[in-house]
Amino acid sequence: MDVVPKLLEWFHSSGGHLDQSSVGFSVFPDCGRGAVALKDIPEGHVLFRIPRGILLSTETSTLPGLIGLDRWRDAKMHMGWVGLILCMMWETAQGSTSKWSGYLDSLPKTFDTPMFWSDVELAELKGTSVVDKLGKADAEQDFTEKLLPLVQVSTPTNADAMNSARRQSRPDIFPSETIPIYYTLEIYHVMGSRILSRSFDVEKDESEEDTETDGAANTSLGSAMDVDLPQEETESVHDGDSQHADEDEEEEESSGVSMVPLADMLNARYGSENAKLFYEKEDLRMVSTKLIKSGEQIWNTYGDLPNAELLRRYGHVDMLPLPNGELGNPGDVVEITADLAVAVLQTDEAMTKERIDWWLEQGGDDVVVLESDLEIPLALVSLIRLLRLTSDEWEKTVAKDKVPKPKLDNEVLDVVRAVLERRLNEYPSTLNDDIQLLGDETLSLTKRLALVVRTGEKRILQNTLQKIKIQQLDAKKGDGNRKRKADEEVGRTSKTRRR
Missing domain, CATH: 3.90.1410.10 (set domain protein methyltransferase, domain 1)
Structure with a gap:
């Protein structure tokens, strides 16, 4: 009616x-x-x-x-x-x-x-x-x-x-x-x-x-x-x-x-x-x-x-053309809890509680958001650096009353990568599995809606992980090039000395 x-x-x-x-x-x-x-x-x-x-x-x-x-x-x-x-x-x-x-x-x-x-x-x-x-x-x-x-x-x-x-x-x-x-x-x-x-x-x-x-x-x-x-x-x-x-x-x-x-x-x-x-x-x-x-x-x-x-x-989802030619919601995000960083770092429980409580008091969140731009959240970087501080560094940080700067070095990047991999494993199926299932026209409405949500989030995680891997490979190549140049320079210096 x-x-x-x-x-x-x-x-x-x-x-x-x-x-x-x-x-x-x-x-x-x-x-x-x-x-x-x-x-x-x-x-x-x-x-x-x-x-x-x-x-x-x-x-x-x-x-x-x-x-x-x-x-x-x-x-x-x-x-x-x-x-x-x-x-x-x-x-x-x-x-x-x-x-x-x-x-x-x-x-x-x-x-x-x-x-x-x-x-x-x-x-x-x-x-x-x-x-x-x-x-x-x-x-x-x-x-x-x-x-x-x-x-x-x-x-x-x-x-x-x-x-x-x-x-x-x-x-x-x-x-x-x-x-x-x-x-x-x-x-x-x-x-x-x-x-x-x-x-x-x-x-x-x-x-x-x-x-x-x-x-x-x-x-x-x-x-x-x-x-x-x-x-x-x-x-x-x-x-x-x-x-x-x-x-x-x-x-x-x-x-x-x-x-x-x-x-x-x-x-x-x-x-x-x-x-x-x-x-x-x-x-x-x-x-x-x-x-x-x-x-x-x-x-x-x-x-x-x-x-x-x-x-x-x-009770609905948006399916629009994405820049890569796929369909999805450009506004999709993935929520990542602080617990995942704690689990990856395996820090002491009492120490972790103290630092997380302080982090929250400073205005930090216990959930950070990974967006479709694939940029690593600065808050996640700061949190990881906070959890990795030595006791002396922790005391100095508290005295300054400022959270660590979101400096992304190779060690922190390794932790970020492990956190995202752990987050991806929280889903019961892989992205490829879900994409194949979406092609089934007999799916119930609820299952199709759930699949769309899952695939959108998994794409962000997988694409971000791929971006991190490329960054790390480039960094290794850069280190290798710098080492090769340094070796060549040492070689030239040795030859000069012999002459």
Whole structure:
């Protein structure tokens, strides 16, 4: 069933404006539903306007106020995404009486993201960083410890606890018969995936800091859409990371995370952006950033993410022509943990912990990124040199309060090479094996997606290792030439002396 007509009807009735002579919606073979130019669209053209009042967030939903803001904060619903997930669950449970019913009905109900893969399917992602970033266990802990206590009546054993539970429960807001329908773990994951793939991070204007307003979006949080401020604004733009943030991020209030109707309909592809969402005082405006020819897809941007992140967040990958003639994502990267350098160097455990802790205190990361330019990360070089310091050198380094300079000599290059080889061995198959498998047209979607991610990362590792080998061979040849020249010079000197 095509949900677009009902969505547009809701959008227009809610005060939104779409230039229907310029923008249409269609299903594209490789990326599903998206926006298409119905005629040539000039640069700077406003494609649609979204009133701030129809953004869906914990600020605009009435649920937090019904529960009580003190109770809401006591339950830590203002931290992370669990509060917005509950708001979306509750708004869905209201059916047609919800302000956002026409929008919520248009959102996807199933996802191809690894959050919903089986263990067998996830095994295909071994070696990548995708599985470790899913945060499924953390999500389910939030569901059990934060969300459920708000929506269901507990069954304590003693009378005092039972009376307390009754006082805190709100069957007027969460009728018991709705809980197994709208507030399940499965739906929790679906709502979280909707936020991960479609939400925006909304920051208030300075003029709004002391007033309760609907808010306005100025940046994307793990979203298909990127947002720019007007030139006179100075607020920063940044991307979010994961559906379930780490502990530090969880401590931050996230009332600004919002669902932005219609803006989340646009697809994205590496380097293809031709439209951008701009922040205004009263609304958000999707504006063309270049000429868009009739029939072309209207693309926003994910921020040119690697395929591992595209798969984790959105359930798809980019396959574009690469400079070497192959297909892949130019933005692919390989994550390398500090543990690999430690394992290669086989350093003392206590010494390693002390130095890694100091490295982190200095602003270093425990994960470095190898990119498709095949340049060895300077942070990896500095870290290796730090771990190889003698005790005296270590004490001097701490006294100077500066990490070692990323000087890449032959000994460090040997360690880098061993680290990358160890990283490559973390995958269960070789690059050639994966390339051959990709030619199998009977592959399942999940296996094909996993193969694309793996091959992209393995190419970077293998090509970087090949580059290192060439560098080392050139260095040996250079040493040999220098030694030969030195020997010739010694020979000439000896002959002169004999004469």
